Amino acid sequence: MPLENMKAMLGKAKEGKYAIGAFNILDYNSMKAVVQAAEELNAPVIVQTSVKTVKFWGAGPMIAWFRELAEPAKVPVAIHLDHCKEMDVIKECIEHGWTSVMIDASSKPFEENLALSRQVVEMARPKGITVEAELGAIVGVEDDIHVKEQDSHLADLQQSVEFCSKIKPDCFAPAIGTAHGIYKGEPKIAFDLLKEITEKTNVPIALHGGTGLSQEVFKRCIKLGCAKVNISTQLKYAFIDGFTEYHNNNPQEYNPLKELAAQYHKLKEAVTENINLFGSEGKAD
Numbered sequence: 001m002p003l004e005n006m007k008a009m010l011g012k013a014k015e016g017k018y019a020i021g022a023f024n025i026l027d028y029n030s031m032k033a034v035v036q037a038a039e040e041l042n043a044p045v046i047v048q049t050s051v052k053t054v055k056f057w058g059a060g061p062m063i064a065w066f067r068e069l070a071e072p073a074k075v076p077v078a079i080h081l082d083h084c085k086e087m088d089v090i091k092e093c094i095e096h097g098w099t100s101v102m103i104d105a106s107s108k109p110f111e112e113n114l115a116l117s118r119q120v121v122e123m124a125r126p127k128g129i130t131v132e133a134e135l136g137a138i139v140g141v142e143d144d145i146h147v148k149e150q151d152s153h154l155a156d157l158q159q160s161v162e163f164c165s166k167i168k169p170d171c172f173a174p175a176i177g178t179a180h181g182i183y184k185g186e187p188k189i190a191f192d193l194l195k196e197i198t199e200k201t202n203v204p205i206a207l208h209g210g211t212g213l214s215q216e217v218f219k220r221c222i223k224l225g226c227a228k229v230n231i232s233t234q235l236k237y238a239f240i241d242g243f244t245e246y247h248n249n250n251p252q253e254y255n256p257l258k259e260l261a262a263q264y265h266k267l268k269e270a271v272t273e274n275i276n277l278f279g280s281e282g283k284a285d
């Protein structure tokens with residue numbers, strides 16, 4: 001299939017009340033697990049790359065793996081840059097062929113966030129690249145973005161409406177009470193705020209902090225307008241556990257391809273579980 005941006009897949013998901021999984025990959029093995037799990041389930045999917053991962057491998061090698069995996073795939077696959085504060089990295093990914101980018105200027109004052117997000121939309125949209133933008137402050141650690149509990153705050157409804165009407169992002173990430181990383185206790189999700197933001201903006205919403213949310217929370221959020229669900233921490237655990245569990249069970253072997261195969265299966269299992277939870281299986285047609 002030709003490479004896809006997020007527009008059509010998120011539009012259909014919002015309409016059909018299911019969500020597309022956006023999975024933060026770490027390398028070729030994890031990217032392959034995401035694309036192949038989606039293919040087996042006939043589900044559209046988003047391969048998500050953090051800024052740190054892009055800097056670690058380089059945009060060139062990553063887009064080459066992506067083309068190799070996504071072009072022959074029978075399901076729509078987008079490649080999306082997650083939480084990016086750096087214009088240079090956004091430009092680099094756009095130049096290399098990312099089909100979607102996220103500008104995260106949420107730590108800036110509202111007007112500045114608006115101006116930076118607008119700049120990215122103006123740069124990306126003429127090239128057919130979709131844009132996600134954020135408002136509010138999501139607690140936890142994602143890549144180089146650290147938000148402490150006391151600094152986190154929900155997105156403001158009026159600002160969300162103004163932001164979306166001025167920027168027209170393809171996907172909007174308001175802070176609604178979820179957290180990046182492992183939840184300590186039950187998250188307090190602002191379902192009413194989510195409902196109002198969806199009704200008043202009509203933009204597909206991204207649910208950040210997907211790892212550890214219950215099936216019930218996913219269902220409720222998806223019903224209220226979340227069309228994209230981000231999963232990162234769960235894949236980090238699967239990446240390390242898949243490898244080390246195999247090695248711990250076979251300490252004499254030292255045959256890394258077996259560890260990598262075990263890692264691939266663990267990652268694929270995690271992706272499959274989430275795609276099933278989000279209801280996007282069978283939605284590639």
Ligand code: 13P
Pocket residue numbers: 024082083142179180181182207208209210211230231232233234
């Ligand atoms: P988790 O690490 O909690 O899954 O969150 C992922 C995320 O929202 C990436 O932007």
